[in-house]
Amino acid sequence: MAYSDAAAEVLQRLSTVTGGQYSFFDESSGSTALAGAAERLLKDINLCDEDDDDIEIDRGAFVLTSTKTTIIRILVIDSTVGNNTRFIFTLSQGAETEIKIGDPSGVVYNSNSNEYSNDETLNIKRFLFPLVKTGTWTYTLERNSNTNESITAVVTSRPRVGTLPFKVDTWTSSKTYDYSGGRSGVVAYAYVHQGYAPIVNASVEVEVSRPGDTLNITLQDNGLLPDNTANDGVYSNYLLGFKSNSRYSMDVRVESVEGETVIIKAGNALPSRTLSVFQNTTPPVRYEKVEAFSRTASPDAIDISGYNPTADQLDPGRVTDLDITIQNKLSQTVTLSWTAPGDDLNVGKVAKYELRVAVTFASLRVNFTQAAMVKNEDLVTGNMDPLPAGSQQMVTIRLPSNWSSAFYVFGLKAFDEASRQSELSNLRSITLQPLTIPQQNPAPEPASSATNFLIWVGVGLGAAVALAVVLVVIICICTRKSKTKENPI
Structure with missing residues (x-):
């Protein structure tokens, strides 16, 4: 105490x-x-x-x-x-x-x-x-x-x-x-x-x-x-x-x-x-x-300790809920959303965002500044102007048309007026490559109960006819033998 x-x-x-x-x-x-x-x-x-x-x-x-x-x-x-x-x-x-x-x-x-x-x-x-x-x-x-x-x-x-x-x-x-x-x-x-x-x-x-x-x-x-x-x-x-x-x-x-x-x-x-x-x-x-x-x-x-009232001593907050809400292959657009961080962690409003896109997760994590940055001319709807901490933000962007890759990874950082930056947000990815699901030959449909009944009836009739034929043959043979004994040659 x-x-x-x-x-x-x-x-x-x-x-x-x-x-x-x-x-x-x-x-x-x-x-x-x-x-x-x-x-x-x-x-x-x-x-x-x-x-x-x-x-x-x-x-x-x-x-x-x-x-x-x-x-x-x-x-x-x-x-x-x-x-x-x-x-x-x-x-x-x-x-x-x-x-x-x-x-x-x-x-x-x-x-x-x-x-x-x-x-x-x-x-x-x-x-x-x-x-x-x-x-x-x-x-x-x-x-x-x-x-x-x-x-x-x-x-x-x-x-x-x-x-x-x-x-x-x-x-x-x-x-x-x-x-x-x-x-x-x-x-x-x-x-x-x-x-x-x-x-x-x-x-x-x-x-x-x-x-x-x-x-x-x-x-x-x-x-x-x-x-x-x-x-x-x-x-x-x-x-x-x-x-x-x-x-x-x-x-x-x-x-x-x-x-x-x-x-x-x-x-x-x-x-x-x-x-x-x-x-x-x-x-x-x-x-x-x-x-x-x-x-x-x-x-x-x-x-x-170490508090200085004349200096900005805290980084902006990190975005942890970056998400892809809509993607459109025909128009080559994607809609992203996130919760606005604060200028000082989760308080205030940041000065700007940098939203970048790459073709691998590693390239964004290792060298964020070298990834392609989303600019105003890439926006279809919404804007990149920061809102107060806790607000929901959403933008629709047009994907790069000159890339051969159909796989895209997005990440975001926030910056304050003192150029302090947040940690990299969670990363989100999409692919516009159509997915092919292997098709298997359909298995034969199981016979219905009515079909099974007819099959059994046919099997039963066939067995009865075969038995009748066998009995007729046996009777004929026995009769022939009997006549042979009565009238020998």
């Missing part, structure tokens, strides 16, 4: 070398980093079963002043939790904040309730509920002194018996980022799940903060960089917008979105089919709506 800016710089390196946690508390009244670090530490050293861990439902920091004397906070306790639910309020020194908690049925708990306890030395007020009702809860904070009162509130709960709780796991790609040598940025991740089943279409927000500098970043699960796979429950995004070389703390908040958030579960397995939940949107996977819930968590802190 780096406590304030005066903490030693070696702490981050120490946590990396030892595989430990790294947190930063800036001592401001609006920071919940200290409470978040305590929750993470308790989970890390807990010797009990993981399912018995406290699950953080809500966390917030508040300041009551002469102009803002009351704060009401609303939260949801879902049906997957509810055992040993704790409301913990840490007050600043001298604060006399009055606290009231309301449950879904309208019952109000205060300092006179049996669930209440007070640590006067640390000025921490707690409410412990062995088993709570599912639904909407509230707590009210009222200023009760003549000075500003700072409060950090944390609500935790444990899973109900026989249920799998909704959980959030968070982490970052690195605990440090050096702008002077970096190009890919730092990525924050949040895995939202119930057991092994991913929860998708949720709202996932990260607050990156230090005194006077707060960034709010939305994590996405759409399959576009830096996200790897869409709808796998892992939300991610670049941490961008830092304004100083210093430490930053991070808080993640996950909330369900009414009518949109679903959980991907496995259904009934089909014969001769592998049953998989991840990366599989066809049966037997099924989508189930998720009840209202919220979770909070804290990934590692991050140390920023």
Whole structure:
């Protein structure tokens, strides 16, 4: 734990070398980093079963002043939790904040309730509920002194018996980022799940903060960089917008979105089919709506260095979804589409694109600048003007008519105003060469049931006639022999 800016710089390196946690508390009244670090530490050293861990439902920091004397906070306790639910309020020194908690049925708990306890030395007020009702809860904070009162509130709960709780796991790609040598940025991740089943279409927000500098970043699960796979429950995004070389703390908040958030579960397995939940949107996977819930968590802190506000220090984002949507052999045209990257990774708008075409994959990868570049005169529809990051772009181009090859490979790079370039996009190819499918002689058609019946009838009649002939011959021979004995020569 780096406590304030005066903490030693070696702490981050120490946590990396030892595989430990790294947190930063800036001592401001609006920071919940200290409470978040305590929750993470308790989970890390807990010797009990993981399912018995406290699950953080809500966390917030508040300041009551002469102009803002009351704060009401609303939260949801879902049906997957509810055992040993704790409301913990840490007050600043001298604060006399009055606290009231309301449950879904309208019952109000205060300092006179049996669930209440007070640590006067640390000025921490707690409410412990062995088993709570599912639904909407509230707590009210009222200023009760003549000075500003700072409060950090944390609500935790444990899973109900026989249920799998909704959980959030968070982490970052690195605990440090050096702008002077970096190009890919730092990525924050949040895995939202119930057991092994991913929860998708949720709202996932990260607050990156230090005194006077707060960034709010939305994590996405759409399959576009830096996200790897869409709808796998892992939300991610670049941490961008830092304004100083210093430490930053991070808080993640996950909330369900009414009518949109679903959980991907496995259904009934089909014969001769592998049953998989991840990366599989066809049966037997099924989508189930998720009840209202919220979770909070804290990934590692991050140390920023090498930041220069006067320089462009980040490359444009890489296109990962270049695709061929239409091809026309008669007109020798092809339509390509892609999602616009950003000037700085996935933020902003790039200055230009270079779309190039070659006859082999290797030639584009090894020597992109030597491949034929698509120019304005090659465009049939659309244009190569960049759009803001996240926009869909589409152009139809006329293929080179003087090439002997009928195989074409396309690749794209983005450039910003500082001439920084993105990595090469994914490559797409087409062929206009007609494909010949070998034809086999058709197998003789099987005889119908009527034909089989006639065949058997014919065989039967033939056998009967042959038998009759044999019997006639035998009778004739026997008769002749009999006459010969009666009238010998």
